[in-house]
Amino acid sequence: MEKIIEQILPYFPPEIKEDIIWIFKKYPNCEEIRVRVNKPLSFFAQGREGATNFLVDKGIIEKIFYLLTNYSYYSVEEELQKGYITIPGGHRVGICGKAVVEKEKVKTLVDINSLNIRIARQKKGIGDKVLPYIIKDNIFLSTIILSPPNCGKTTLLRDLVRILSSSDKFSFKVGVVDERSEIAGCFRGIPQLDIGKRVDVIDSCPKKEGMIMLIRSMSPHILATDELGKKEDIDALEYAITAGVNVLTTVHGKDLFDLKNKGNFREILSLNLFKRLIILSNKGGMGTIEDIIDLETGRSIWEGKYYVV
Structure with missing residues (x-):
């Protein structure tokens, strides 16, 4: 759990970090963290959805997005065409916003309004049985x-x-x-x-x-x-x-x-x-x-x- 926190915490601004740490301490097997504009910070763990009292605003999403892209929007433009960014540890951040479409294909996403941090977990040995x-x-x-x-x-x-x-x-x-x-x-x-x-x-x-x-x-x-x-x-x-x-x-x-x-x-x-x-x-x-x-x-x-x- 500590390794996962170390991998994902740098992508959250200071004002939300305590809530992220609380989620993982309370639910070590957390699978998803959802960051939606004007909605409470939510998460999915143990087959159930939960939420904290932290209300996400547009500024928080922008800060997370800047940290994910290292302040270089164009460095992840190709990944944005697919709707996600992969970060160290193999964790994948799904992204929603306004699609910019050219020739019937998504060129990029702008006006980001929702992020889904999917935690990459490895379970070794589960294939032995089959x-x-x-x-x-x-x-x-x-x-x-x-x-x-x-x-x-x-x-x-x-x-x-x-x-x-x-x-x-x-x-x-x-x-x-x-x-x-x-x-x-x-x-x-x-x-x-x-x-x-x-x-x-x-x-x-x-x-x-x-x-x-x-x-x-x-x-x-x-x-x-x-x-x-x-x-x-x-x-x-x-x-x-x-x-x-x-x-x-x-x-x-x-x-x-x-x-x-x-x-x-x-x-x-x-x-x-x-x-x-x-x-x-x-x-x-x-x-x-x-x-x-x-x-x-x-x-x-x-x-x-x-x-x-």
Whole structure:
């Protein structure tokens, strides 16, 4: 907790720092801090939202934004097009304001009115429980991690990348396409989170281009990426698997039926390109493993019950 405070506190002006420290002392597992103009400073922790008595004004948001950008708006203009800035520690600051649009694309954001500081937390060892289900004869089986939002998909994916790329038993080379800087939490190109020994990361790159680049240049055994869904993502995915590279990815959804009804995935599932489906929920807490399915047979192979990663 102290390390996280040290990483994020420099980005808050003096008048709000005591409230930030209070939040983390009271809720060490705080996941988000929300700074909204003319609203109380709020936070999300332990599955619940809370707030302090500090009322945020436009001046506070401007001060935080200046600290985030080191008083150089243009230095983060490219990141603003994506709506967030990554800071040391891999923490990501989501940004809302007025979009400046040119040729139907967001050029930048101005008149900032809301910030969401998402705390990057690493849970090591949570992938150990599922590892036997996605490895067969020392070969990784292409796997989808499926869940609704905020159920631990990326956290589990990150730890599986770390385990698969660090184990001397497997010696897998893993290529990570981290389009939104959430898996490795790169800051200025350097991963802030431990994702293992044999890992190559392409940060802030569209998934399709990133997957093709990694296959052609880094010869990975496994490609890992987050939140597939676009048609071009699926095309690149098919290219990867038919090229002999297995894939670990996450997808938004509730269950296998829901996945089958996603148009872009129907063909992928029909071609049996993926072998395993891990389904997460928050029924027993964030990261509850509800089921692991063998996609070749459609049958459950999960022997646990509501295991919370």
